[in-house]
Amino acid sequence: MAVSRRTVTVVFADVADSTPLGERVDPESVRRVMSRFFEQMSEVLERHGGTVEKFIGDAVMAVFGIPELHEDDALRAVRAATELRAALAALNAELEHEFGVHIGIRVGVNSGEVVAGDGSGGHMLVTGDPVNVAKRLEESARTGEILIGEPTRKLVENAAVYEPRDELQLKGKSSSVLAWNVLATIEGAPAYARRLDAPLVGRQRELQMLRSVFDDALAGRKCRLVTIMGPAGIGKSRLAAELASSVGSEARVLSGTCLPYGEGITFWPIGLIIGGLGGEVGLRATLAGAEDAELVADRVLGAVSPTPVSGPGGELFWAFRRLFEEVARDEPLVLVIEDIHWAEPRLLDLLEYLAGWTDDAPILLVCLARPEVLEERPGWLSAADGASLLLGPLSEAESETLLTEIGREWPLDAAARARITEAAEGNPLYVEQMAAMLAEGKTLDAIPPSIHALLAARLDRLSPEQRGVLERAAVAGKDFTRRLVLGLSPEEEHGEVDATLLDLVRRDFLSARPGREDNYRFRHVLIRDAAYAGIPKELRAQLHERFAGLAERTQSGRAGEIDEIIGYHLEQAFLYRKALGPPSDDDRVLAGRARELLTAAGRRAMERGDSPAAANLLGRALALTPDDVEERLVLMIELSEALTGTGALAEAQRLLDEATAAAEAAGDPRMRARASLEASFTRLHTWDGGLDDFLPQSDEAVAVFEAAGDDEGLSRALMLRAYITFIRCRIAETEQIVDRALAHAMQTSGKRLVPELLHVRARAALRGPTPVTAAMEWCEGIRAQSGGDQALDAFMRSEIAVLEAMLGHFDHARELSEAAQEILLDLGRTLAVALVRAEAGAVELLAGDTAAAARCLRPACDTMQEIGERGMLSTYSALLADALSDQGLDDSADTYARLSEETALGEDVLSQVLWRNARARLLRREAALEDAGTLAKEAVGMAADTDDLNLLGYALSGLGGVLVSARREPEASAAYAQAAEVFRRKGNVVAGARVEERANVLAIGT
């Protein structure tokens, strides 16, 4: 066994109170007593599959999981521990009798990842924290206690009875450790609960197939064998349970399960079946009157008793067959034998015999097996007229349904559901265990321990060669090519790689990808993860580095996306080296290359507007950058921009404050200006002070960048100014500043800021003096030149949508707006999605569908609130208030109007006008006409000071409404007429027509 990483369970057992023994009894006798007990302990531990690693004084240490892993190692260990306690009780009876003394035992058990050596040179076989914790648990146990740690408890939860112990402060551990005292184990119980009573999802075709085999057995009065085959957790037991309940009224159903280990377990499942018949009494009653009843009963009972009596083999099989024929005489019989991959060969023989020789009796023999059964018995499926049913994964839709069911118990949000569906790949047990893990507040970064145990045990049965190939493949990824595995394999193994890959396909670890020569894929991503988890870190580092080298050589023509891949492998190589010890100079060079590649990939992500990818890549690049590297500041600033795009405003802010301080300390005015400039940008969204505070910063930055000839910096500084001007609703001035900023942005190499600047420009054109048709033409022009820039394309669509709505082309507007939302959603641009969705609300307001408007605006406002954004929130919550009050939902409307009022900056004229308007409308309903009038007039006054034509028209029309309520019709008419004129000037046909209509209604009324 080479060095490997594996999850094992460690048992420490120590004899307590042995001192009085030494005082009262001659040492020679003590020695004899103790060595007998140690022998007994070893025997118990080994019988459960443990390896006794060493004796230390009166203590013994055993490991479950070396040299062989079992999926139930933790449970085996706990069972062994309880059995040790029982064995000691027997010994004590003797001691009392002989010497009048007795001894006690303390046990500690813990599970976790260790590094296992090959045991050469007498070195410890396993090393790792779980070993120390198990030892400490044993030391903290009181006499007679079996203390298990939390990781072990999780793995035996369903099969053990335990009580909590106080959190223990263990020697050498910084934090306290949870511990439980095991009172007993539950015989035959599986380690974790399965939910066989939950509603069945899918599997209708399979049920039908089973049903038809059953019908066949009935019609022919013969025994039919069907094997339900599939990996652990795929739903074999669940399907068998469903079959049992569906034929329950027509047949007698009896079932038994094979056990993974134990003494005398050959006919264990048959024993359970006889239990189902009512034990000995039931069995004899069933056989009453049959030929040879006595003999059959004796043979069968002998074979399934706790101490099996073996009669002549042929006679035994005959007896079983006779028994089942009798049971099935009057009523069809369904026998379910679960988990025959653990069956002893004799049991398999029996099952084949039953299928072949049963006469004149309708019996359906359902066997459940993992594919491993074929390793034990390659001919299983072709045997004895057997049929088989291979259970595949659930479809994605079925997994979703299953999650909905599970969600009743453990509520999951949409993101969690999506993660689970993706990672579980249709295995219902994985779905359940992952849901349970999330419900406990854990993340899905690691495999749930129960599943890890299953997969690791499967991998452990591979030969070192197979294991090696699978590990190299795991480094390459879920999908990989044969060529990569060859490249990662040592020269001398090249000859075998192809055969091994095919073998792994046969064993269902991998699948070949049809139509793609030499392409393979892991059967399940968790198999890849488990294989990867078994690789020692030193080897992981080597393989990742070698992978990077291979990729560099073979893909040299296609820089670009390959940067990210190579960067990843170098990064991993470095991180593992670092985990193993202080990095060498070579390691640092490795880290530097990784950083360069990740930075390049991150910048490209930023250029295509993919903020989450950029945030991820740049964040990783930053983590690889030592403090003394100049690049660090630039990275921090770029990362903060990406973070702002994803909506992580607070994180961005923190990073920028750090960067500003670092630049200050380094005496770098340009970096300082950039960092504080970026900080201003994020603050625009979260700020609650005056906008004027930003101006000196923007001025100072402009000066610094001008001196340095820094176009990038200049465009950014001007952009800040443009935003401030825009918020103040000086639209024409905004346009001029944007144009200046654009000129500088065009000079930069990536032209990174261009899309965002054009977006501001478009929004200005939409609101300001530019007529609607001209604004539209301009936006269309930009869109036509967007040159594959998806974010820019989406922004333009969103603005054109509002413009189209002003012209009354609502269907087209909605199409554009939806497309824009989809694009930005795909890009993960949280903030931009919220903005565009809110603009979709504006489209609906123009269309007069206020319910639809609320449906767009409400989630947009919710997102803004969630991420701590206030700048846009103040505007759109006022629009939402309007939409809601239009539907008569005045209370909610009031809430949002007040939210707008609270979050609006004093100089944010747009929001100031909008919330006044919304509040005025509500007050007007309450007949608080005077206050309504004041607010509406204030709104008009503020709007009139700007060149935002839509805003002015809107304010005037709001005032008109208040005046109508106050029965001041002539003044109302005048306000409406003015509004109509303003909208006409803008070319906002729809809003213009609406106020004109109101004016006309007034005219008719008077």
Ligand SMILES: Nc1ncnc2c1ncn2[C@@H]1O[C@H](COP(=O)(O)OP(=O)(O)O)[C@@H](O)[C@H]1O
């Ligand atoms: N088709 C299904 N619909 C609903 N739940 C299922 C389905 N298949 C499996 N499950 C659930 O998934 C878990 C694992 O299934 P199980 O039948 O125990 O797998 P196997 O016997 O193949 O190891 C169980 O809790 C089971 O209830």
Ligand SMILES: [Mg+2]
């Ligand atoms: Mg099962």
